[in-house]
Amino acid sequence: MYFRTFNHFLVKQILCFLFLCCSLFGWGQGYLSNSARALSMSNASVALTDVWAHANNPAALVGIKKQSIGISYQNRFSLKEMQTQGLVYAIPFKRMVFSLGSQLYGYQQYRSMKNGVGMSMALSEKVSLGVQLNHHSIRLNENYGNSSMLTGEMGLLVQFTERIRFGCSVLNIGRTKITSNANERLTTLMRLGMQYVISNQVFLVSEVEKNVLYPLSVKLGAEYKPSTKICFRGGVATAPISFSFGVGTTFKNRFQLDLGTAYHQLLGWSPHVSFQVDLN
């Protein structure tokens, strides 16, 4: 209800700010990159199966075998106002995987939070499905109040052949509004991608992503694992064009530390770090 009381100048400023957030990686208003592994492959992550699938494609959680927990931190364009903290947890049961996730973005004047609960299950040997329910809250500076809403998200994962896996996900499938009295909606994203395993050491990922507001983005990434302990990643994405790369290291077979960064031509570097542990 406070949205109408914005003076024109402030609206413009905030819109610019939101535009910046959204256009840069196509994530806006709570949909942000979530693991350094995904980011270092330019977020072509819709077909990747790790605990972070909670935030990429809920169906892809089916691949995990152990209880797993992950935390992440990103500093976009090295600006302290654009920090993201994330936490995910997934637990596999006999027929399905249950997941929880939380993501915090922003600073004092603009903060958004997303808490979600998801479930994924195998429909057949090759096809699995995931659904997720998220609670979002956006809080602006005290004069402008806050808003909260629910969104739904859905994903599919198809193990096409031994080497090829397709993934598809839709975020904010119900096109939820931010407030009831203005036609402002949380953004909706559709992602379709695949993973192609070249060998035990190398795989490629590619993806197209359409954000309802922005041009289609095409992404391509690769991971190279010369040994069981270390891996290197790289990627490139269009709209806007950016590079990314990173390294990951696994120790004691259950801890994984990933470092990654994306590079935007005008805005510079976005470092990202994430850590995950497999339990039991």
Added chain:
Amino acid sequence: MKYLVLLLLVSIGLTASAQDRGEIIQQRIEFISEQLQSENMDLTNVIEQLNYYFDHPINLNVTTGEELEELYLLTGVQINELLVHRKAFGKFISIYELQSLSFWDPQTIQLVLPFVRVDDRLDQLHITWKEAMKQGKFEEYLRYLPMIEKKAGYADVSDSVRQASNKYYYGNGDRYYSRFRYTYKTNISVGLTAEKDAGEQFFRGHEKQGFDFYSAHAFFKGGKYLKSAVMGDYQIQVGQGLNLWSSYAFGKTADLTTMKRTAIPIRAYTSVDESRFLRGAAADFGYRNWSMLLFASNKKMDAASLSDSTYDDLEYISTIDLTGLHRTTSEIAKKNGITERIAGANLRYVNGALRWGAAYIYQGYDKPFNKAIQYYNQFDFRGTSFSSISSDYSYVFRNVNVFGEVSKVLRPDVQAQNGWAMVHAAMMSLDPRFSFGILYRNYQKDYQTLYNAGFSEGSNTQNEEGTYAAFKWKLASAWSINAYADLFKFPWMKYGVDAPSYGHEILIQPIYKPSKTFEIYGRFRQQLRQKNSRDSDGTVTEIEDVLQRNYRLNMSCVLNEFISLKTRLEYVTIHRASNTPEKGMLFSQDLIFKPKSSPFDLSLRFALFDTDSYDTRIYTFESNALYVFAVPAYYYQGSRAYVLLRYSFWHSCDLWIKYGVFLYENRSSISSGAEQINGSRKSDLLVQLRISL
């Protein structure tokens, strides 16, 4: 029986490669030309290299790897793997052993096969005068390109008019070329090249000495301590091309292996580009792992000079002309206006997979060079002389090849303009089916040397920062994909760009080749560059994004032993804010007819093109006589057709005749100024004769 099968296999291999010879070379040239986007270039050296190794395949049991690099078909990782394999398992017994190397995929082997062999014999070098005369090869090329449609510059005017204006040419419109060369293996080369450009005089007037341009060399390679030496005209290549690289180099191509420069210290010069070479003497000495290259050059170049009004005797040079054309009064006046002096030393160390080099180059002129200051060129070199230093490296570790170069200019007079440049890169074979490369370069705005060819988007190794990544992926037996992305920034203004700017280039090329006789590929290329807006109000010129997209579909097919076909469809669009969107398209069909036992070869093309403007022109490679390169731009609306005939006779002579014609729609004149042709037809004729003994 076993031997028979082997023989059969080898002969199949060889015939297949014989068909590909032209094709491989053609592809390389296309790569280069697309990058240079220039209609007139001379890449004789590159082709000579491939042609030479085709006739004299590299012996894999002897090679040190340097020759393999000169092919431009292999990565450092692949070469290193071969050397390591040979060390571990001994000499190759058969060429088919290459298949056991993990980074040599069948496609690479296929490409390289025509240029390599496996032999037990050692190539000992004992040059005796008798043998050199007996086994050496003499070659003479004569080329004649007459003017067909008369151009405005050849109008019949009186001498006084011609003298007063720069619109009329002194000579006739024909081009003559002659090249004589004697070679003995790759070890000795002696040659003389002469050329008269269209519009230049011949044995009269300003050209009493006959041809306008002469180039000669005597070259030796292969001594124990004197590795190579040259007198006359030559090329020098150092490191990754930042400091000194007098010849052309590959730019960004669909093939990632060309991101690495392979420097060949000394090379004889046999082309007719009248500025990009060195003239003098050079020698490369070697002792164990160390080599030392020393060279000096003193060359006259075309330049316009101005004299200082306050000091009558002080003369300075305002422009240097690199075209090498001497047709009009002003062009003739510029001839030999300045002497360029270059000298340098390059120390190199090789130890297995490690290579390191350091170089010092002095470069300067006999008169002060002082071109007019503009905002964009204010950091360029002005004065009499300067020097530059550099260091380069290359190291292969398992499946990764890292290489790079760092260079700095030293201008003692202008301390503030001592810019540096660097390039660092890694090329990896992550899997036999997947190679990946990444390159970072940063060239400062005040870095400049006279001849360089560093990896860059712009035409010079100057004022640029960027990252390039590429991969080559063999998906399945018939499918492969090549792709690259390049992001670059120009931290200072450029010619035609009145602000710092940035841009990118993306290319993706899927290739489907189900058999040796059929190939189809698609190519998408997107280039974004920033240029001055055309909507300038005369005060501040803004820059705008210029987005160019090229779409290509290319199909080639060997129908039978005699006939092959090639079809190409290309479409280009350009979007910019200050102009309506423009597009262009080209549709071409080639037919190549090569009867096996007949002395005749025939190539035919018919193409239709339709482009909205000159900006949306499409460059496309044309077959031509040996060592002639033409990548003309097709623009406006019309058709292009050519016939190229080759006739071999008396075992030692080849004759090429090419006739081509452009027919334009809705155009009553072509080109402008002295080059203007009245009418809608532009044709070209080339006759070349080769005699080799």
